Amino acid sequence: MGNFQSSPPPPSPKVLPHEWRNLPWGNKMRDLQIVKDYQPFKEDIQLRFMLYGPVGAGKSSFINSVDSVLRDKITHRAAADSLYGGSFTTQYRGYKIQKEPGTHYPFVFNDIMGLERDAGKGVCVEDIKLAMKGHVKDGYKFNPVSPISEGNQHYNRDPSLSDRVHVLVCIIPGNTAGLQNDDNPSQLLTEDFEKELREVRLAARDMGIPEIAILTRIYLTCPEVGKDIQNVYKSKYLKKKIEEVSGRMGFPQNCIFPVKNYHSEIDTNDDTDTLILSALRGMIESGEDFVNDL
Template structure:
């Protein structure tokens, strides 16, 4: 199965006040229960015996943090900082140059989790740069091999979303760099669902692409940290669990 998931970045103007927060969170998140949710992922096995692994395809604007998200999931599951997918902190152009699949080690070098991530070139504004929409459509059908070389504009992402819909492939959006987007979240990541600004941006993203807000997950990728953080992991876990659940629903209804 080729799972199809959106990834985008939050780069609007930040709020003027760090106190621009709600009195109550608008979405509940299990802070402090990381180990319980982590065990759910560790215990996961596909219900469909013919399925070896779920395949999760990440795509989105250049610089939105697709490779960083893969490394952040790997860090979460390994319990230490990892850098399996190459990242670039300087270039404004797409750093990923080919279609590549990443497996995550589980109990030992020969044991892997039953889900993989596929990283691909970022979408860019110019139609002749970055990954092409047609390439993404082929990827969703499983017609691109590892090593294949090939917008920030909402139109490109919307076109891919509609193609995924036509194939019956579930879609989920991950909004990254939430600490850069909102000062209150930078101060304390637990303010993520208290932030009026992030809530409004998630609603705007939903309206632009047609993805329900319940399928949009804000996360902070690991960037400057040298050790994992439970709260950062909790948000990544929330997105990862829903990816697995959507993938399971897809393969079991075919």
């Protein structure tokens, strides 16, 4: 009898044979070093990234995930909630990430209250616009029914370039971003949501602020990504998802970054870190270009 060799399992119909976007798996340390070496061309500027999006999309979790990658340990500095009963973030707050004792990376993340379906809940779109212009100080408690007034102690009347937002980051939950399929028929981004998101985008355009979209919960969007995160750029579902988000919300496809936030892990993972670093590099490059063009 000849030697019996089992044939390889057939490819999943949900996974393409080749990546539709190249990502240098296994080169985490190279990307990490690029971020560590980054210094703004204008020395007196620290880049400001402001995150916005629907309640429960993973804004605070993304900040924690970036913090975890850069500090090589799981962190929980930005308060996040797994119940999604309403926005867990109620105040405007900036997060710096420690680099070495006494020093920080030259960028800051601003977390805001999430957008909600119902009127009178969630962040006011006008507050997002004012924050982009640098008029909102850390510690401001969002009022869902009215934006900050000039008489508020947290209103910044004369914002500097550092106070302004340099990159607007839209956090979109990948498993509920509107593309319905057999595995996940739910839909979170309704027409009302999209109108608010579009209003914010148009305001950013008028201010010249670059935008990045982060697609979270990718392991729930496609089961094959849940099995192996390196399938992210082979996934047919994620490819369609990014195409749909681009078509419905206007983000260029190369400005949409799928990531997996840390949520149950107790240690970091190189492949998860690679996706997060890819998004972070895109944010840094966009912010640097914006600041230098002013």
